[in-house]
Amino acid sequence: MGEAITFWVLAVVSVTAALGMVFSRRAVYSALMLAVVMLSLAVLYAVQDAPFLAVVQVIVYTGAVLMLFLFVLMLVGVDSSDSLVETIKGQRFYAAIAGLGFAALLGLAIGNVALGAPKGLAEVTKAGNVPAVAELIFTRYVFAFEVASALLITAALAAMVLAHRERLRAKPTQKDLSRDRFLTDNPAGLPGPGTYARHNAIDMPALLPDGSVSPLSVSPVIARHESGAVVRPTDPEMVKSYVAAARERDAEEESMSLTREAEAETPGGEKEEK
Amino acid sequence: MPWLSILMGVPVLGAVGVALIPKGREQLAKQLTLLVSLIVLALTVAMAVQFNPSGDRFQFAEKYSWIPSFGVSFGVAVDGIALVLIVLSAILVPIVVLASWREADQAGTVPESGAAAPKPKRSAKTYFALLLVLEAMMIGVFAATDVFLFYVFFEAMLIPMYFMIGSYGGPQRSYAAVKFLLYSLFGGLLMLVAVIALYVVADKNTFMFPELIGAIQDPNVQKWLFLGFFIAFAVKAPLWPFHTWLPDAAAQAPTGAAVLLVGVLDKVGTYGMLRFCLELFPDASKYFAPLVITLAVIGIIYGAIVAIGQSDIKRLIAYTSISHFGFITLGVFAMTRDAGAGATLYMVNHGFSTAALFLIAGFLIYRRGSQRIDDFGGVQKIAPVLAGAFLIAGLSGLALPGLSTFVSEFLVLIGTYERYIVPAVIAALGMVLAAIYILWMYQRMMNGPTAESVRNMPDLNGREKWVLAPVIAVIIVLGFYPKPVLDVINPAVHHTLQSVSVTEPQPAVPASADKKGAGQ
Amino acid sequence: MTTHYLVLSALLFTIGGIGVLVRRNAIVVFMSVELMLNSCNLAFVAFSRMHGNLDGQLMAFFVMVVAAAEVVVGLAIIVTIFRTRRSASVDDANLLKY
């Protein structure tokens, strides 16, 4: 009776959480919903005489894997969210059909099978669940276990290799760096952030002596980021100037590229005229 | 002495040797190829001399286990039919090598008259190596007595030929090569299905041909398997309406490849019909004979009519071959001893006759830089030896008595007439059409006032004479004295038809005194 | 009771599948995959109890191991892609076509 109550409660929770995971716009919410599902499942494992798995579930999944997810989400942008417009034609429709069909088919299959009462694991876990599992792991499944360990090591290596940024040229020495710097227009370097700034944050542009914003002083990546919908700096004056600066830069870039294109075209045209 | 293995091994080794010759030493490659092909010819002749026509059906048999779990073995042996075709291949290869001596240097380029010899785009060395590989395959396909091995050779032959056409051919070579390959593969895969089915249904755990004779009794199974084999052979032969790959392939292939393609490779189709279709599926063969004969007769007339309308000399020759393959198929499926012997002899004779036509056409094209018939005219006045050789080759194409093709065509027709009168009569009309397409082509190219474009055309040089002399000699000698070849063929054909168990048609009024004698 | 677990497992699996199909954020897609794997584990555990042996649990254990490995590699790939494309949408990596 206790199991039934547990099951029904957790079933409702986990299905709701799973749906939430799929349909929430924000990835962080999805991750948290997934954590709920996993914890529910951990409890269900425990209810079904699998305490070891329940613990592993909590530690490995909820503890390690989900944390990994969250870290990656941080890298990618915690607040990143999907647009709700579906770009592939008919994807959602067919997904719904296929999902319903699949669920229906599985339900039909499971419903049609008369399953006997569970035998229970009391027989095989006389020495306790963990020792029994351990015995199996290190006897019958020892080979698979070793392979799994090899897999994990490989995966760790693979992750390192993949996430590693490949160095395409030799590491520049100090001499190289200084030579490069002196070959630029600003050997002394760009003005430091916040020369005349009221903030010392990295995304605060420098002001020129006349009080206007120096577009050169802010990294383009940050500038683009800031010019997007979500702008957090609170000073409205600054916000305005950021936006104006960003627009100006965009326009400049556009005109530059146009000129380049025009330049690329003209020599051919001249030739034809000749 | 494992004659057949040696015959296959020598060209393969030669091909490896030729391929290993360093780049830039084309001359050495050519000489080595010629040497190897001549060695093969010598070995073939040595083997053929030892063949005993009245002995066992299959001689020089060898058998090595290959894939034991499926009962596949490397089984080779020859009977009279296979022997003459192997000899044909062995004779043609050195001739082709010699004929390709110059052409191969310019392979893959579009010849333009007047322009300086264009820079070669492809390695001539590879061409000659492919030629030797092809020779090994050709010998193998005729010698194979294991049906699976036959299939392997049947398909493997495509590879060197594909490259010879696709890399060394005319302007549309890739279209032609792909068409050739796809057609052949289509038939070949049907045959593969049939080969596997044959193995399964016969249930003897072997692919050896002699043991499979009579293994399939169920007539329905026979019909399906027959179709599997037959369509492959009909594509290869090529029988109407599976023929359209041949004009393209032959017109685009370099001369040497065209000779071997039409002269030998296509014979595998008719050879397969005679050897495999008839003997493995006798009931189905009899059931389908009227249909096949209809197709063959259509092919004879149709090929000839379309040949008349061609403006490209190589395409024209290809269409004449379609007509001639109709005759061979007709002979095979008439299922009389005369027609069978005629069809087999036709395979040999057609090999030489078409070879001569293609070779001379190749010489002409090499000189003029064009395949169009209209680009020639009045060549006889300028190059009488060339024209004379062309005329002899052409006349053998129209089966003039005294030339070898006459004997075979006559045998096919007379043998067919014994059983099927109407098809034989219609097929005989092909003789008139043959005269039209050959003589009209000859007239357009060789007769009349000398065209300006051929005014400086040189006559045959020494090498070219040596290329043509053996072919033409064979054509004439076999025209007057075909007995040696027929003596080898006859027992094999007799065997084949015994396996099919057909009754020979008997004359209404058998001449009493001496049935066979002519006026004795 | 086993049937209940199996139905729950099927439901979660389907939801995970739909998630893979409709979501574009690569990380969420991965989460959906994890959900599908977990639903399988649930079925394994349920079957383990039903049949009265531990093989099912062992299998679930190995699934977790493999899933962990897969997540590690997968997320590394996502990070790499994000680094070059500044996007974590699976639809943006669509060059492998036609």
Add this chain to the structure above:
Amino acid sequence: MSPAEITQYSGGGVIGVSWLMIALPLAGAAILLLGGRRTDRWGHLLGVAMSLASFVVAVLTFVALLGRDPAQRRLDIALFDFIPAGSLDVKMGLLIDPLSISFALLITGVGTLIHIYSIGYMSHDSDRRRFFSYLNLFVAAMLLLVLADNYVGLYIGWEGVGLASYLLIGFWQFKPSAAVAAKKAFIINRVGDVGLAIGIFTLFATFGTVGFKPIFENVGGASAGVMTAVGLLLLLGAVGKSAQLPLQAWLLDAMEGPTPVSALIHAATMVTAGVYLITRSSPIFEAAPTAQLVVTIVGAATLLFGAIIGCAKDDIKKGLAGSTMSQIGYMFLAAGLGGAVGYVAAIAHLLTHGFFKAGLFLGAGSVMHAMNDEVDMRRYGGLRKIMPITFGTFMLGYLAIIGIPPFAGWFTKDSIIEAAVQKHWILGAAAILGAALTAFYMSRMVFMTFFGEKRWEPDTHPHESPANMTGPMILLAIGSVFGGAFLVLGDRFMTFLAPVIGAPGPEYHGFQPLAPPGIITFVLVLAGIGIAWTMYGKRPVPVVAPRGSFATVAARRDLFGDALNEALFMRPGQWLTRVSVWFDNRGVDGLVNGLAATIGGTSGRLRRVQTGFARSYAMFVFVGAVLVTGALLLVGTL
């Protein structure tokens, strides 16, 4: 007396080596062709020598044959096993009997004379050697045709002479007209050859052999229908080779060849092969009266057809060619009548025709040679004084052909007319009318060429031909004078041929020159000469041909034979060829290429499924999983 039996000859002597008759000229041809320019200087001499040697062998064989008992004069000489196949086993051999030796003598005799003549005639041609090699080839093939002891050997010779004819008509191949004429001759002959070939097939299917002896001995066992079919098929072959209706069209064009060729091949020998075939196959025709009737009809129709054409031609060689058709029509008529009388008449006329027609052609050649190769008779005239020998020999041939007693043609033609009249009055009337027309057109030719005023082209300086040309003409003229009397008087030839075709029945009473048909013929012949004299002898001949009536135009255009061929065969044939080529490119190949294009297009569209979106691939996987699950369930429930 029925024909004598053919016996195997295994003895030696000249008969044993009679194959040399064929081998010698064949060797000559081979040497001259392979030798190339090296043999240019003496090639013509070798050609003549080989032909002459062959003639000598023929004469010796003839003498040896005469030395035997008449019943022992049909000898078969085995040579070699030619085509040993399943049930067909062709053993090549020679049949030496009175019939074949008569032909051999004609071929080698007239052939040698024409070889000699050609030395002079072709002396200005740089390719004279090639010409002689072809002539030798022709002699060899023609001898094989008449000497073979089986139908396959005959067929080889049959096509061999066709080849020689092709090569010689097209000898001046750089003239497009010659090339076209050669091709036309070969192709029309091929049509006949196919008939002959099918006839041989039928014989083989019926008798199981192709040898003359076993076939003729068993003709009685075969059904009349089969024999009629065989007879008609052989006739088809014969009309092709002998330029009879309806395969006559090639002969007039064949005059494009050098004149000695026209004399030898297209007058004396090759074109008479059809008559030989019918006579040789007499047992078959005797068993097929319907076929015989058709032969006579063909002969009668052609003899009028050729004569009418001959009346209108201004080209001297074409006029003679029409005459040849007509005369061979006589032979066909006679051979179709059957019986010893008919065959003997046919062969006798064939022999005398060989002499006088060859002589006439050589005369024409001599005239052309003198007139810068001008062939238009309207450009001749008044040549009798300048070319006395040519005129004389031509006149003798002329008198022979129109049937003036006692020249050769009178004897032989009269025999035919007599036999035709006895058979049916229509045939007789045709033969007599033909004789009158012959007299007309031959007289026209003589008057236009040798009499009247000179109408030459300005720069012609005619002269008498050299001795090596006039010599053969004189010899042939002698034959034209005495040949007929020699053969016919005392039934000499009939007796000689009796072992082959049997003796005539009791109703035959020998040659009767003074019977009513002969007299009527003679009167009509004189009338024909008279009309010709009034039209061409008395009046001056215009240099440009007048337009003429419809009949004249029709005759000039070969009675629309070519137009008919063109409308019935050439145009539809060209159309069929074009349609077939189109069908092959668009239909058969189009189907294949269409299939390829369809597959290519489909896969090109199907390719679009690979959108590059991983989610869409996932959808396929998922839908696939659903389907597989469904299928498993379905299988489980079933």
